[in-house]
Amino acid sequence: MKMDLKVYLEEKRSVIEEALKGVFAEPKGPEADIIASMNYSLLSGGKRLRPILCMAGAEAVGGEGRDVLPVACALELIHTYSLIHDDLPVMDNDDLRRGRPTNHKIFGEAVALLAGDGLLTEAFRLMSGSDATQRVNPNLLLKVIGLVAAAAGYRGMVGGQVVDIQSEGKEVQPSVVAFIHAHKTGALITAAVSSGAILGGGKEAQIEAITRYGENIGLAFQIADDLLDIEGDSEHLGKPVGGDARKKKITYPSVVGLKKAKETQREMVEEAIRALKIFDHKADPLREIAVYIIERKR
Amino acid sequence: MKMDLKVYLEEKRSVIEEALKGVFAEPKGPEADIIASMNYSLLSGGKRLRPILCMAGAEAVGGEGRDVLPVACALELIHTYSLIHDDLPVMDNDDLRRGRPTNHKIFGEAVALLAGDGLLTEAFRLMSGSDATQRVNPNLLLKVIGLVAAAAGYRGMVGGQVVDIQSEGKEVQPSVVAFIHAHKTGALITAAVSSGAILGGGKEAQIEAITRYGENIGLAFQIADDLLDIEGDSEHLGKPVGGDARKKKITYPSVVGLKKAKETQREMVEEAIRALKIFDHKADPLREIAVYIIERKR
Numbered sequence: 001m002k003m004d005l006k007v008y009l010e011e012k013r014s015v016i017e018e019a020l021k022g023v024f025a026e027p028k029g030p031e032a033d034i035i036a037s038m039n040y041s042l043l044s045g046g047k048r049l050r051p052i053l054c055m056a057g058a059e060a061v062g063g064e065g066r067d068v069l070p071v072a073c074a075l076e077l078i079h080t081y082s083l084i085h086d087d088l089p090v091m092d093n094d095d096l097r098r099g100r101p102t103n104h105k106i107f108g109e110a111v112a113l114l115a116g117d118g119l120l121t122e123a124f125r126l127m128s129g130s131d132a133t134q135r136v137n138p139n140l141l142l143k144v145i146g147l148v149a150a151a152a153g154y155r156g157m158v159g160g161q162v163v164d165i166q167s168e169g170k171e172v173q174p175s176v177v178a179f180i181h182a183h184k185t186g187a188l189i190t191a192a193v194s195s196g197a198i199l200g201g202g203k204e205a206q207i208e209a210i211t212r213y214g215e216n217i218g219l220a221f222q223i224a225d226d227l228l229d230i231e232g233d234s235e236h237l238g239k240p241v242g243g244d245a246r247k248k249k250i251t252y253p254s255v256v257g258l259k260k261a262k263e264t265q266r267e268m269v270e271e272a273i274r275a276l277k278i279f280d281h282k283a284d285p286l287r288e289i290a291v292y293i294i295e296r297k298r
Numbered sequence: 299m300k301m302d303l304k305v306y307l308e309e310k311r312s313v314i315e316e317a318l319k320g321v322f323a324e325p326k327g328p329e330a331d332i333i334a335s336m337n338y339s340l341l342s343g344g345k346r347l348r349p350i351l352c353m354a355g356a357e358a359v360g361g362e363g364r365d366v367l368p369v370a371c372a373l374e375l376i377h378t379y380s381l382i383h384d385d386l387p388v389m390d391n392d393d394l395r396r397g398r399p400t401n402h403k404i405f406g407e408a409v410a411l412l413a414g415d416g417l418l419t420e421a422f423r424l425m426s427g428s429d430a431t432q433r434v435n436p437n438l439l440l441k442v443i444g445l446v447a448a449a450a451g452y453r454g455m456v457g458g459q460v461v462d463i464q465s466e467g468k469e470v471q472p473s474v475v476a477f478i479h480a481h482k483t484g485a486l487i488t489a490a491v492s493s494g495a496i497l498g499g500g501k502e503a504q505i506e507a508i509t510r511y512g513e514n515i516g517l518a519f520q521i522a523d524d525l526l527d528i529e530g531d532s533e534h535l536g537k538p539v540g541g542d543a544r545k546k547k548i549t550y551p552s553v554v555g556l557k558k559a560k561e562t563q564r565e566m567v568e569e570a571i572r573a574l575k576i577f578d579h580k581a582d583p584l585r586e587i588a589v590y591i592i593e594r595k596r
Binding site: 024030031033034035038081085088090091109110111113114116117118120121122124125127128129138139141142143145146149150152153154155158159161162163165166176179 | 322328329331332379383386388389407408411414415416422423425426427436437439441443447448450451452456460461463474477
């Protein structure tokens, strides 16, 4: 029987939303503003793709999704920090995100900057110490902390953002857009699903296969994002379409054309699913998510 | 025989400088700019107080300073990131730091912002994974990662920075300046010496005593910084004096007066040294550093 992805995603999202609500205390005292600012962006109804992938990665290798929940939440904190910093005037200067004013529009640039810093830092506290995490082998946890840090830092997401900004308005080779996508978006998505597989007790070959899956869906995800910015519906997206073109952003479609971009994302989804051939039905959610990633409306 | 603090600090600094130089690879390829930007601020000749305290904390409980070197370096990465973000126009808008243009003056605001993000993230990778660290018990390492993250994040340094910014130009109670100091500066200094004691294998009572020491020197350090900004020599400091008053920064002397501020820092150094009474000569560097902290010229 084919699984129902919609039900699966809803179940996972509800567990993750509940956990994310509990990350920070009620805003009060001197920390009230920073907590309010962090929660404003963290609890704004994202897709929660990275935490879901982390949990699905653990389940694919026979682990329990709930055991990796702190790491899954940490990945969403890191993703959220990157969006807040990305939206700042010195970066992309965006006013809208998920249909609401961006963080600095509400809290001011200084608090938004610090809210990003606070989310990134708290992500590592979450990974190091919560009760649920401590059911996991500490050496695996250290390995995952290192993997996530590498994926989020200058070797990964931050490195991709630098090249992204520096490439705006320039003519670039397809290899540069591939670098930006693999680093800016792909690295953290790959780390999400791989860290789930590691903490879930996956064997070396399983972790390798899931990493290959992650690399492919990471790129497919970013191409899909680029395509949504061209062909999507601003109501579903919660922001105006065409922003990439206005900002002269380097995107896959702008470099290789619409047709080739669509072909590439489909090939990557197929490659991702092929990478999972060593797994049984427990990897079905990962298989379905790969397809969902390029068919989603936001 | 009384130890020679100058020799001790020089020896430690030289080990730390060497290790810090090795954190990032030679700047090349797409990551060249972000590496150059991170290294520009990381290798600009700071006092290296936090790494030294971490190593001295380990030695006080009978551990090896070299075993905690990756964590010691990570603390300096976190300190450096906080300075880069603090200097940005949306925060303190400073042009000079340690006698050189601030990071964003050289690399631009976007790259400086990302360099801070990259340093913070890399700090956690360093703590999780280097060879030297792995001689340490993984559970202790996870404890230290959690401790450092709490000290650096919204419960600590980031929380202090928010209140600091929001208090500029306002009349505040002494309790507010104490909150800012304890969080903005004290928390990471305390985490530095405590994490050394934890990783060095300290017993509960030893770690508690060293934490009390850290809290006291952390506050004394920030009061000394405030006093240097009033009475210091701009050549030693590498930046103009009087910046706090011009920016209407909340400082200890501005709230309680010069005389009371000087009394308080002396009392805190005495309290810090008293906290170390359970230790033998192996804690002498910590004792000497407590005095150095309020007698330094930069």
